[in-house]
Amino acid sequence: MSDILIVEDEVVLARSIVSFLERRGFSASYAVDAASARAMIERDAPRLVILDYKLNEDDGLELLERIRAASPRTQVVMMTGHGDIDVAVRAMKGGARDFLVKPTPLSAIASIAGELMLDEMQGGLERTGADRIVGRSSAANALRATIRKLGKPGDTRPGILIMGPEGSGKSLAAVALHETAAPETPLETFDCAVDREDDMDDRMRRASGGTLILRHVSELSLGGQARILQRLQQDDRPPCLIATSVRHLSPGPGFLPDLLYRIQVGWIDMPPLAERAADVLPIADIFARRIARDRGEARPRFTSAARARLLEHDWPGNVAELENCIARAMLEQTDGQIDGPHIRAIGARQSGELPTLRDIELGAITTALTRTGGNVSRAAELLGISRDTLRYRMEKFELSRR
Ligand SMILES: Nc1ncnc2c1ncn2[C@@H]1O[C@H](COP(=O)(O)OP(=O)(O)OP(=O)(O)O)[C@@H](O)[C@H]1O
Structure with missing residues (x-):
């Protein structure tokens, strides 16, 4: 009896996924066609089925429907091809828990299996360190790795800018x-956009020997910047500075070079949520579970319509917008079930005459593709995003069909 069933017609791939999962302590088996998959599901009722959308003779979406009917407790994750976002959305509507894009890194499969087991234990809600970053996109994996690397305990801790x-x-x-x-060590946060600069000295004193997070550092006045530099010199154990900024910082009249060089030793780039669609469902899930726990309620469920809506939205307000959307959905749902109509995203802020982010993005993509004569790899380079991200965005804007 296995917890995880891989349904994949490429035997070598199926075997390697199974042995990878088994090395990580999961019990897994595989089936190469729909008939044997159905027999194994009836016999074992596995917790998780990872289902290839394209099976030789069989249709993955049809098999998904049968699995959902035969074994409701079994969660299904669909493996789709690149650009098959419509298949992914149909799979979600058909009751799939999630989808993975092929070629799927084995680590992503292990992480989804791990999440499922965590869910079962109702654990994993309060995390610390790099594990606070929920998500299984390659960007989320890279971010956790960078945090672990930059955060290696050592005598000197470099200043870090997170953009x-x-x-x-x-x-x-x-x-x-x-x-x-x-x-x-102590941790203090100073929000340069809202906190009073008079409070800075006190905040720095309390952060001595630990960390001072300077949020929205680009909003700090020159006086405030000078104050920080002065205190850093006076303190025997000056705090490590971690700054966050939406705007690019450059040394010049608005920002003291000495402070910038102190902050900008390490660098982290946070991609927008739209570039890591694989993170949307895991993050939505943890937000909903935290709210339910705080209210003493059972773990909420997302219907397939809700999951599809979450995936279809662009999240211009990023994770903060997703958090707000889930908080409202949790207010509206009544029976522990978050359904499609509960998912109402606010979208981008109203900004007068400004074009929407969607228009700006569409414009940039169209320009890049026009300039490169439709060459997706070169257009992606021009835009500073990966080829996969560009293909995904093109699919969303239906550019490939124009
Ligand atoms: N990968 C993630 N996993 C889980 N929660 C997340 C993740 N990313 C962000 N959050 C949560 O989303 C909310 C917004 O994130 P956060 O405040 O860190 O954004 P920010 O970039 O600092 O925003 P701002 O630009 O407004 O300062 C927070 O509640 C945060 O805990």
């Missing part, structure tokens, strides 16, 4: 870094 759009998780990454590098 990224609003609500993308910069402050969370800053806390994760502190917990990785020096969890026993």
